[in-house]
Amino acid sequence: xxxxxxxxxxxxxxxxxxxxxxxxxxxxxxxxxxxxxxxxxxxxxxxxxxxxxxxxxxxxxxxxxxxxxxxxxxxxxxxxxxxxxxxxxxxxxxxxxxxxxxxxxxxxxxxxxxxxxxxxxxxxxxxxxxxxxxxxxxxxxxxx
Amino acid sequence: xxxxxxxxxxxxxxxxxxxxxxxxxxxxxxxxxxxxxxxxxxxxxxxxxxxxxxxxxxxxxxxxxxxxxxxxxxxxxxxxxxxxxxxxxxxxxxxxxxxxxxxxxxxxxxxxxxxxxxxxx
Numbered sequence: 001x002x003x004x005x006x007x008x009x010x011x012x013x014x015x016x017x018x019x020x021x022x023x024x025x026x027x028x029x030x031x032x033x034x035x036x037x038x039x040x041x042x043x044x045x046x047x048x049x050x051x052x053x054x055x056x057x058x059x060x061x062x063x064x065x066x067x068x069x070x071x072x073x074x075x076x077x078x079x080x081x082x083x084x085x086x087x088x089x090x091x092x093x094x095x096x097x098x099x100x101x102x103x104x105x106x107x108x109x110x111x112x113x114x115x116x117x118x119x120x121x122x123x124x125x126x127x128x129x130x131x132x133x134x135x136x137x138x139x140x141x142x143x144x
Numbered sequence: 145x146x147x148x149x150x151x152x153x154x155x156x157x158x159x160x161x162x163x164x165x166x167x168x169x170x171x172x173x174x175x176x177x178x179x180x181x182x183x184x185x186x187x188x189x190x191x192x193x194x195x196x197x198x199x200x201x202x203x204x205x206x207x208x209x210x211x212x213x214x215x216x217x218x219x220x221x222x223x224x225x226x227x228x229x230x231x232x233x234x235x236x237x238x239x240x241x242x243x244x245x246x247x248x249x250x251x252x253x254x255x256x257x258x259x260x261x262x263x264x265x
Contacts, residue, residue, distance in 0.1 A: 088188070089188035089201055090201065090203075091188055091200070091201040091202055091203050091239070095199050095201070096199075098196070098199060099190070099197065099198050099199025102174045102190060103171060103174060103190075106170055106173045106174045107170055107173075112173070113177050113179055114174075114177045114178050114179060115179045116179070116181075116185075116187055117181065
């Protein structure tokens, strides 16, 4: 089963983008049997991390920065990649937040990769499709 | 410097020790997800102290991180974030410290959730 790219979003890194992204991914997965509450939580936390942390060193004149969300259905999984072009993760003592976002993400997704790149951070979150759903989607694809 | 999170609370009962150990294991899973692009990069990792409210990051090279992960009961933490009720400090470095669990409950959690052990199954 390979459905390819299902969704691409390019949003400002502002608080309103957190529910926007969650709703959009949720809607895109409405016909896919995946643990949707896990996806909802992980997307919310990942986008929130971008909003809170990624552009903390940029000034108001620079604008809010961007957060990009890509959803791909591939290899019997739903892959969500949340990326930014911010300052990246760096040790500092004044970082806001409770520090639970990445732990929550790690606890709900089946595979997690965090790329710390020169041009920003990419969080790859993979969620397995339910076994019965994989069969159903295969049958559906064959009937088309 | 006192750690202003729940390290102030006593980690006296087994349930609390298990909870801190479980948090440590989850943070280890987060850190296992970090990807290096260059061998000599210093990459940011989450402090693995397991205390609620700690959001500190520490910088480790691939070699430093791999050395910590070579031991199932060892975790990399910000210096001063050790939880003495469940672990002891075994290494001091400029950017981080390494602790090793010695409490039975915490040790069980650390060993059973070790990613290197799970890969070997």
